[in-house]
Amino acid sequence: MSKDVKSLQELIENNRKWASDISEKDPDFFPTLAKQQAPDYLWIGCSDSRVPANEIVGLLPGELFVHRNVANMVVHTDMNLLSVLQYAVEVLKVRHIIVCGHYGCGGVAAAMKNQKLGLIDNWLLEIRDLYHDKQDMFKGLRSESEKVDTLCELNVVRQVNNLSHTSIVQDAWAKGQKLAVHGWIYGLKDGKVNNLNVTVNESNQLSDIFRLDIDSK
Ligand code: CO
Numbered sequence: 001m002s003k004d005v006k007s008l009q010e011l012i013e014n015n016r017k018w019a020s021d022i023s024e025k026d027p028d029f030f031p032t033l034a035k036q037q038a039p040d041y042l043w044i045g046c047s048d049s050r051v052p053a054n055e056i057v058g059l060l061p062g063e064l065f066v067h068r069n070v071a072n073m074v075v076h077t078d079m080n081l082l083s084v085l086q087y088a089v090e091v092l093k094v095r096h097i098i099v100c101g102h103y104g105c106g107g108v109a110a111a112m113k114n115q116k117l118g119l120i121d122n123w124l125l126e127i128r129d130l131y132h133d134k135q136d137m138f139k140g141l142r143s144e145s146e147k148v149d150t151l152c153e154l155n156v157v158r159q160v161n162n163l164s165h166t167s168i169v170q171d172a173w174a175k176g177q178k179l180a181v182h183g184w185i186y187g188l189k190d191g192k193v194n195n196l197n198v199t200v201n202e203s204n205q206l207s208d209i210f211r212l213d214i215d216s217k
Helices: 003-025 029-035 051-055 080-092 106-111 119-123 125-133 145-167 165-172
Strands: 041-046 062-070 097-101 180-186 193-195
Touching: 003 029, 041 051, 041 080, 051 062, 062 080, 080 097, 106 119, 106 125, 106 180, 119 125, 119 180, 125 145, 125 193, 145 180, 145 193
Parallel strands: 041 062, 041 097, 097 180
Antiparallel strands: 180 193
């Protein structure tokens, strides 16, 4: 048996143990969950393997609706993101959307360099724009990692704003639906999440230019 196949077999064995451990504690867990999901949270995070959504916040299957991409981006023309967002907000009626970035993000770091990587350069272009627009904030920072980490935070704030500007989120607010968009950042070095305190709860918090006139009737 090749090494690759053996390691895949291990994954299946891990899965069997995981499933039986849960079923032992709560025999109804999977049958109940199979009928419906009712998560309160939508998580938008980085694809980075070191930032596993459920584990970080101690949530079980069924408790977190998840969308991940490189550098936890909210791109307004991304049908994948928009579909997840609409389903989470309009059908599942999640109460909170959490954009969770992480320090030391490779996608963010790549957006600060001039090296050409391929298709990903276009995906990360909005972060490069952000870096360009906020140049002043980087002047006092000496180390490369400080710069990357600062841009990681700025990127989370930008994505929180991007989410708040969507018609999907603003429609929910206009209907009186309780929905908060939060910006968090995760530390790879200590495993801790920090709240960046940029939560948006209502359209009044948006700049006039982004506020949509929505007939809520
Ligand atoms: Co990342």
